[in-house]
Amino acid sequence: MSLFGSLFTGVSALSAQSQSMGMIANNIANVNTTGYKRNEASFSSLVTQAGRSTVYSPGGVRAATEQTVNQQGTPQQTASSTDVAISGSGFFVVQQSPNATSGQETLYTRAGSFSEDENGYLKNSNGFYLMGWAIGDDGALVDATADVASLSPVSVGFESGRTKQTTQADVVLNLDARQSTAGAGPHFSRSMTVYDSLGAAQQIQMDFTNTTAANTWNLRLSDPLGGAITDPANTTDLPLVFGSDGKLDKAATLAAGLAATPPSPMAYNPPGDPNGDLELNLTGIDWLNNSDNTQSIKINISGMTQSASDYSVGTITQDGAELGLRTGIAIDSAGNVVASFSNGLTQNLARIPIATFTNPNGLQERTGNVYIQTSYSGSYNLRDAGTAGAGNIATSSLEASNVDLADEFSRMIVTQRAYSAGTKIISTTDQMLTELLQLR
Numbered sequence: 001m002s003l004f005g006s007l008f009t010g011v012s013a014l015s016a017q018s019q020s021m022g023m024i025a026n027n028i029a030n031v032n033t034t035g036y037k038r039n040e041a042s043f044s045s046l047v048t049q050a051g052r053s054t055v056y057s058p059g060g061v062r063a064a065t066e067q068t069v070n071q072q073g074t075p076q077q078t079a080s081s082t083d084v085a086i087s088g089s090g091f092f093v094v095q096q097s098p099n100a101t102s103g104q105e106t107l108y109t110r111a112g113s114f115s116e117d118e119n120g121y122l123k124n125s126n127g128f129y130l131m132g133w134a135i136g137d138d139g140a141l142v143d144a145t146a147d148v149a150s151l152s153p154v155s156v157g158f159e160s161g162r163t164k165q166t167t168q169a170d171v172v173l174n175l176d177a178r179q180s181t182a183g184a185g186p187h188f189s190r191s192m193t194v195y196d197s198l199g200a201a202q203q204i205q206m207d208f209t210n211t212t213a214a215n216t217w218n219l220r221l222s223d224p225l226g227g228a229i230t231d232p233a234n235t236t237d238l239p240l241v242f243g244s245d246g247k248l249d250k251a252a253t254l255a256a257g258l259a260a261t262p263p264s265p266m267a268y269n270p271p272g273d274p275n276g277d278l279e280l281n282l283t284g285i286d287w288l289n290n291s292d293n294t295q296s297i298k299i300n301i302s303g304m305t306q307s308a309s310d311y312s313v314g315t316i317t318q319d320g321a322e323l324g325l326r327t328g329i330a331i332d333s334a335g336n337v338v339a340s341f342s343n344g345l346t347q348n349l350a351r352i353p354i355a356t357f358t359n360p361n362g363l364q365e366r367t368g369n370v371y372i373q374t375s376y377s378g379s380y381n382l383r384d385a386g387t388a389g390a391g392n393i394a395t396s397s398l399e400a401s402n403v404d405l406a407d408e409f410s411r412m413i414v415t416q417r418a419y420s421a422g423t424k425i426i427s428t429t430d431q432m433l434t435e436l437l438q439l440r
Contacts, residue, residue, distance in 0.1 A: 012060030088391025120157015163199030166320030185209025
């Protein structure tokens with residue numbers, strides 16, 4: 001019995017070492033596969049229980065696959081703005097198709113070589129589509145939860161460009177305190193370019209008139225083309241009161257504005273804080289061109305001054321933009337997919353979550369360098385990059401495989417010798433059986 005047992009023990013040794021060689025071969029073959037995690041053979045003995053301590057029955061050996069999914073590969077820089085690597089724990093969530101059909105299997109990968117396909121979706125080099133939380137035009141996440149059901153394929157395709165209507169402006173200028181009040185105004189005028197909801201450039205005319213009241217000017221805002229800025233007739237004068245130091249007296253200006261008829265649209269920002277900025281709140285602007293006729297613009301005037309020097313304009317800025325076509329897509333370190341446009345605007349389109357597992361080595365490997373959740377891995381947790389144990393996102397980078405060729409070749413030599421030893425067991429046992437059969 002022990003001779004036949006030795007024969008089968010040798011066979012089990014060959015089988016186990018063959019599996020080990022298969023893992024080594026696969027590791028070497030995938031040494032340049034992005035995000036690949038090597039597999040190692042873990043050997044364990046098989047024992048045959050003997051009825052008596054004086055009789056030994058040989059057992060065998062078996063090889064089990066031990067994954068190294070939790071071991072980090074080296075991030076390598078690339079030239080693509082949509083290539084991303086995870087530094088630390090976690091996986092990107094992907095699926096096989098961008099179609100929002102039920103029954104698709106949720107997959108996880110470390111291969112972040114994403115690029116735009118012909119339909120505007122981001123997919124990696126293995127053909128799997130990146131999933132993320134959608135971001136609305138207001139910059140807020142849309143229905144984002146910790147459930148993968150809240151994720152959707154990340155789309156970066158646009159049929160048109162993007163515009164941004166002006167909502168905030170800032171005016172910094174100096175008025176000449178030497179200006180005579182004789183004669184009709186305005187004594188100084190400047191225009192400010194803003195943008196409506198259609199991306200068209202509009203002008204707000206600012207006319208300043210020095211009054212007989214000390215250190216007091218009237219400001220009239222109007223649209224040269226006839227649009228309603230402050231009232232349909234554009235006849236409202238907004239009082240500006242300056243202190244003896246030449247700076248705008250915000251409290252006196254606000255009080256004078258509220259006492260005017262009709263009251264001027266002035267307010268502190270933040271509300272009620274006299275140390276905050278003083279703003280003109282223009283609402284219900286109708287440019288008479290079928291754009292949004294409820295446009296509102298807040299103009300910060302806290303930077304206006306009055307001094308005995310020439311009129312000068314420091315800065316006139318606003319946050320709007322004309323129509324811009326998409327010029328690029330990038331993924332930032334927070335996981336936001338960001339589109340940039342020719343008008344200088346940027347817009348966050350989606351946020352990429354990081355899926356973490358209690359035991360990532362318990363995930364089941366699938367073709368294409370992806371994994372699925374199993375009972376051994378534990379349930380997924382969706383987190384923002386860099387929070388609650390999730391890894392950080394390295395932009396314009398790809399994670400190299402964690403295969404060490406020197407280590408694999410060393411294991412190959414040991415495996416080869418072990419396999420040869422297994423064949424020696426079989427050949428030697430065969431010789432012993434031959435001698436046994438030759439007994440007369």
